[in-house]
Amino acid sequence: MAIKNDLFLKALQGKTVDRPPVWMMRQAGRYLPEFMEIRKKYDFFTRCRTPELASEITVQPIRRFGMDAAILFSDILVIPQAMNIEVQMKPDFGPYLPHPIRSKKEVNAVIVPDIEDTLGYVMEAIKMTKEKLKDEIPLIGFAGSPWTILCYCVQGQGSKSFDKAKEFCFTQPEAAHTLLQKITDTTIAYLKAKVQAGVNAVQVFDSWGGMLSPEDYETYSWRYIQQIIDALKNEAPVIVFGKGCWFALRTMGASGAAALGVDWTCSPQNARYLSGGTITLQGNFDPARLFSPPAEIKKRVTQMINEFGKDKYIVNLGHGILPNVPLENARAFIDAVKEYSE
Amino acid sequence: MAIKNDLFLKALQGKTVDRPPVWMMRQAGRYLPEFMEIRKKYDFFTRCRTPELASEITVQPIRRFGMDAAILFSDILVIPQAMNIEVQMKPDFGPYLPHPIRSKKEVNAVIVPDIEDTLGYVMEAIKMTKEKLKDEIPLIGFAGSPWTILCYCVQGQGSKSFDKAKEFCFTQPEAAHTLLQKITDTTIAYLKAKVQAGVNAVQVFDSWGGMLSPEDYETYSWRYIQQIIDALKNEAPVIVFGKGCWFALRTMGASGAAALGVDWTCSPQNARYLSGGTITLQGNFDPARLFSPPAEIKKRVTQMINEFGKDKYIVNLGHGILPNVPLENARAFIDAVKEYSE
Numbered sequence A, B: 001m002a003i004k005n006d007l008f009l010k011a012l013q014g015k016t017v018d019r020p021p022v023w024m025m026r027q028a029g030r031y032l033p034e035f036m037e038i039r040k041k042y043d044f045f046t047r048c049r050t051p052e053l054a055s056e057i058t059v060q061p062i063r064r065f066g067m068d069a070a071i072l073f074s075d076i077l078v079i080p081q082a083m084n085i086e087v088q089m090k091p092d093f094g095p096y097l098p099h100p101i102r103s104k105k106e107v108n109a110v111i112v113p114d115i116e117d118t119l120g121y122v123m124e125a126i127k128m129t130k131e132k133l134k135d136e137i138p139l140i141g142f143a144g145s146p147w148t149i150l151c152y153c154v155q156g157q158g159s160k161s162f163d164k165a166k167e168f169c170f171t172q173p174e175a176a177h178t179l180l181q182k183i184t185d186t187t188i189a190y191l192k193a194k195v196q197a198g199v200n201a202v203q204v205f206d207s208w209g210g211m212l213s214p215e216d217y218e219t220y221s222w223r224y225i226q227q228i229i230d231a232l233k234n235e236a237p238v239i240v241f242g243k244g245c246w247f248a249l250r251t252m253g254a255s256g257a258a259a260l261g262v263d264w265t266c267s268p269q270n271a272r273y274l275s276g277g278t279i280t281l282q283g284n285f286d287p288a289r290l291f292s293p294p295a296e297i298k299k300r301v302t303q304m305i306n307e308f309g310k311d312k313y314i315v316n317l318g319h320g321i322l323p324n325v326p327l328e329n330a331r332a333f334i335d336a337v338k339e340y341s342e
Helices: A007-013 A033-041 A044-049 A051-065 A078-082 A104-108 A115-133 A146-155 A163-171 A173-197 A214-232 A246-253 A268-274 A287-291 A294-308 A327-338 B007-013 B033-041 B044-049 B051-065 B078-082 B104-108 B115-133 B146-155 B163-171 B173-197 B214-232 B246-253 B268-274 B287-291 B294-308 B327-338
Strands: A088-090 A094-096 A139-144 A201-206 A238-242 A259-261 A280-285 A313-317 B088-090 B094-096 B139-144 B201-206 B238-242 B259-261 B280-285 B313-317
Touching: A007 A201, A007 A313, A033 A051, A044 A051, A044 A115, A051 A115, A051 A327, A078 A115, A078 A146, A078 A173, A104 A173, A115 A139, A115 A173, A139 A146, A139 A173, A146 A163, A146 A173, A146 A201, A146 A214, A163 A173, A163 B287, A173 A201, A173 A214, A201 A214, A214 A238, A214 A246, A238 A246, A238 A280, A246 A259, A246 A268, A246 B246, A268 A280, A268 A294, A280 A287, A280 A294, A287 A294, A287 A327, A287 B163, A294 A313, A294 A327, B007 B201, B007 B313, B033 B051, B044 B051, B044 B115, B051 B115, B051 B327, B078 B115, B078 B146, B078 B173, B104 B173, B115 B139, B115 B173, B139 B146, B139 B173, B146 B163, B146 B173, B146 B201, B146 B214, B163 B173, B173 B201, B173 B214, B201 B214, B214 B238, B214 B246, B238 B246, B238 B280, B246 B259, B246 B268, B268 B280, B268 B294, B280 B287, B280 B294, B287 B294, B287 B327, B294 B313, B294 B327
Parallel strands: A139 A201, A201 A238, A238 A259, A259 A280, A280 A313, B139 B201, B201 B238, B238 B259, B259 B280, B280 B313
Antiparallel strands: A088 A094, B088 B094
16 A cells, blocks of 8 residues: 655655655654653553554654654564563663673573564554554654664663673673674564564664774674665665764665664764765754754754755654653654745 | 973874873773772762872872873862862762752852862872872873763763753753853863963863764854863863764864874774874773773784874773773783884
């Protein structure tokens, strides 16, 4: 079935559009009062695992703001969970993995699971969301990059430096690569199943790639993302978002990915230059700039579009929307794009 | 008095050297057992405020490893403390400011203090350290950048995104600039007093500059650092270290700073290119790479020197040394530089 609003898919194909499409990372999130209502009643993983809830949460921001793409409500840590690694989501703390992986033996105990058995609930949520969206706009599925997933599996929680994750890689590189390959294999099967279930594009979040030197990025992160792109690109457009990964944009631009997400430290000019100038880019409004007054947000969004250019461009934030952003400010961001004309 | 080992000062002047100088950010730190001995007995601010302790801690790594420069043991948060903002150092938590600054009224209550009255203990520590160093090697003094200090003053603690600090700037820009100017004025007087007391160079740490977009970096961070450089450059060489600030290296290179610190996401080639190719650079070994075996550390350090080039270069880490780095690994890092020959 054709998607009625195909701005997002056209941008991924590099086609000319009247205005760029817009969505926001973490758009189904805590800044929305209707999300907070559901959050009061159900804990994090119940929301992820219950297709009725996940699909409802996914469409909430679309109903309110009318973005040009929806992204399935879920979490990157459903992957280690499916791989038999315990993941808890602690209130006011974030992810907590009580048994972090720090040895070859622990890596060997990690399984590459059957996706339908372990993550079938995600596919149900996709089908239910597709019904709700009625082919009005495309649906994005996502996964964490293998490196980013390893960071949590080894560190056991969030971190400013992920020093334990890096120590593990640099002292036990063989075990690290075994773990990364298991995560990669699981992720490829997972994303293929998502496409099968109906998502129109997939995004890989390399949230912690920017913690690595360019050489270590190639070794511990990029080569696994490239495997994912190679396995998926003929099934659906692949977007790669590497936070802080400006130094890898050239490699990413030649990878077969359909688009690259960039953060706000990379100016539009730098992003175009570093990525080779031909690939579709997505980003990169500083999420904290949504605290500016609505009129200023609109001015800045228009300027951002002018600098990226309206084609081969998807308007987004440079990272997830912050929980305490006022609704009218989020609306100003979306509306500025819809009102855009050259 | 001439400093006997002048490798560091020569590198800051851009002069030819036989091998580059080496020191490590946070070299007087928790990876040293002799530091941990003192840490057991005295709390954080006692160590900062007692010249006997601060000078002893400063020379500990020199005694053990023989770096080419010492850096005075202190903390960037002594500045807000002197400005009458309460700063606590909580064990297992880090800095905590119980009364964060969030309004114009609170900004107006912040004082620009008399340096001798409030920070005289730092000058005493410098004099005592100079006596201990006996002009063998130069002594570096430091301060946080005004933006980085504002981050703590407004956020009230460390943070991954410093969202509250940025919200303050983007919703109350006038109050933010008033606060930044007060911090700048204090910092300039502080660093001048340090030079007067005997430090041979100063380093400005912009630890959180990389949280800002290039445009906001210019507005909220760089213009204040430039004021510091302008005020100090004729008194002592100024090193600017901006973590994650690759996008500002061109501006920094033309600022009058004597050297620029770079982190490990910036390859030597990129760092030379982005900074304009003529200024002395300092960095940029990934602190987590000190977990590699000593032989591999040595190989990587040699390669790093070859890529930066031995002249106009100061070997360092790309951020502070991590607490759990083995002593023999730290030694391998220093020794690799001392053993370097083209």
